[in-house]
Amino acid sequence: MRIILLVIAIVAIAAPALLVHFGPRVVVVHGHIVRAPHRHVVPKAELPPVEPVTFQDLAPGDARAYNAGVPFSADPNPAARPFHLSGTPDEQARATDCMAAAMLYEAGDDNEGQRAVGQVIINRVRHPAFPKTICGVVFQGSERSTGCQFTFTCDGALTRHRWRPEQWARARTQAAKSLGGQVYGAVGYATHYHTDWVVPYWQSSLDKVAAVHTHLFFRWSGWWGTPPAFNRTVSPDEPVIPALAYYSDAHKGGGVFGPPLTVEAVVAALAPEALPSPLPGDLETFLVTIDPHLPPDSYPLFATRACGDRPRCKVMAWTDKARTPGAMPLDAGQIDTMAFSYMRDRTYHYDKALWNCATFKRPDPSECMKTQVLLPAKEVVIKAPAATTIPATTDNLTGVRRKPVSVPTPSAPATPAKPESHVPQESH
Incomplete structure (x- = not known):
């Protein structure tokens, strides 16, 4: 009996010690x-x-x-x-x-x-x-x-x-x-x-x-x-x-x-939430901030992924979030800082990507947005017969044209020139 009690005592002491150790x-x-x-x-x-x-x-x-x-x-x-x-x-x-x-x-x-x-x-x-x-x-x-x-x-x-x-x-x-x-x-x-x-x-x-x-x-x-x-x-x-x-x-x-x-792999690796949403009320237009660290050659693929299966789609992108507009139409400053645009119209088999080549150098000039300058309006004088001559001028506001006053005269009035702007080379 003493031997049994001794064995039990040893086990009771040794087992916890071994458990703690191992x-x-x-x-x-x-x-x-x-x-x-x-x-x-x-x-x-x-x-x-x-x-x-x-x-x-x-x-x-x-x-x-x-x-x-x-x-x-x-x-x-x-x-x-x-x-x-x-x-x-x-x-x-x-x-x-x-x-x-x-x-x-x-x-x-x-x-x-x-x-x-x-x-x-x-x-x-x-x-x-x-x-x-x-x-x-x-x-x-x-x-x-x-x-x-x-x-x-x-x-x-x-x-x-x-x-x-x-x-x-x-x-x-x-x-x-x-x-x-x-x-x-x-x-x-x-x-x-x-x-x-x-x-x-x-x-x-x-x-x-x-x-x-x-x-x-x-x-x-x-x-x-x-x-x-x-x-x-x-x-x-x-x-x-x-x-x-x-x-x-x-x-x-x-x-x-x-x-x-590859470029395709870079874009494919983007998380789904990285793709933009279209404008509310205009599901064919995207105004987006594109990651400036993405290779410029990946922008068209990014745009086509955003457009999905839409037959008509327009993506305009900026690399600076602070300059990215939230609605249309765009003002001259927003157009001037646009980095990239993509437009699609499958009805007319149209598919075009353009870069702002002041920022992204392109090997083909046809891939560049066309840069134009806003010109100040010039004074327009409409001449009528001497008895009914009525001068009509603009208010001389830069970039703004006012419709000239109509007068009853057999002579055709002069037509003001259309103002120019910084826009993509292709019109949409």
């Missing part, structure tokens, strides 16, 4: 239970897995509270060794543009955040658990709708949001610096990061080493997070990423990630 870590945050997988330090003989990014079901405020309670590692956090990109000029250009895209879409137009993101990418490409090219690291998992390593590569952000040329130029400059030996020492050998308003499941298996603005940075625990683990030879054979063709000439060819990004 079971998931449970933390209560603002009344919400967070179950984090138990820390597992991968031995040197095994390669640590790169898991798809999945998150705990926490509100942003609760996630911040949880993250604030995760301590930073007390172990040393040495800066990574400088990295120098190799390869042909084309390969280097592809790597630089992949890095620049990740910097912009992950950290925004912020230099310090971009440097931190760039250092993580360099750390990954050196680590045998990740792809061995810069573009391979950035676009790892992008063929899936979820589970990519960098969310901008699979959540539609590349087509949903465009950066201005000067922002892209700054990111590209910073990418070149990071790939040319510049080190961001604060994140050390971190291979993972996340914003402080989410809690990924992998977090509990890694060491928290740094915080940069709202991003928290982590490295693998044990040997795989130490400098000797980052010993892989990086390949210069950078793949072509067609999804970057909008920004990068280096990625306009075909590649392992799919066919080149």
Whole structure:
């Protein structure tokens, strides 16, 4: 009996201890239970897995509270060794543009955040658990709708949001610096990061080493997070990423990630809500603000998608929302700043697209809107027989013509010239 009671006592004590040691870590945050997988330090003989990014079901405020309670590692956090990109000029250009895209879409137009993101990418490409090219690291998992390593590569952000040329130029400059030996020492050998308003499941298996603005940075625990683990030879054979063709000439060819990004693909990738609605009461007319970052060659396709199956349709577009009118008719200033027009009338087999060539240079002058000038009205004098001569003049208002006074005379009155305006070359 004593032996049985002893065994029961041992089990009663050991079972909870084993459950605490090997079971998931449970933390209560603002009344919400967070179950984090138990820390597992991968031995040197095994390669640590790169898991798809999945998150705990926490509100942003609760996630911040949880993250604030995760301590930073007390172990040393040495800066990574400088990295120098190799390869042909084309390969280097592809790597630089992949890095620049990740910097912009992950950290925004912020230099310090971009440097931190760039250092993580360099750390990954050196680590045998990740792809061995810069573009391979950035676009790892992008063929899936979820589970990519960098969310901008699979959540539609590349087509949903465009950066201005000067922002892209700054990111590209910073990418070149990071790939040319510049080190961001604060994140050390971190291979993972996340914003402080989410809690990924992998977090509990890694060491928290740094915080940069709202991003928290982590490295693998044990040997795989130490400098000797980052010993892989990086390949210069950078793949072509067609999804970057909008920004990068280096990625306009075909590649392992799919066919080149064409104008049709750019427009087809637009979300349905990006297409405009016609004017109320005039379902054949669209006055729209078109994305200035879309390629000008894509405007006709954008217009035809907006028109749909309408036999008659008119699309007039501006690149500045503040200048886009909300109703017809248009005034001279609105016509002058119009960037593009498209008109269709299938009854007469008419289909015409025109650009404002002061903004968009076109190879064929017939594709340009015709620019004309509003001329001031001239005084018009109508002569009648001497006994009944009645002068008739305009009020001399610029661009406005008044109908001359009619007088009974056998002579035909002079006809005022029609005022000119800045209009598309074709009349509709």
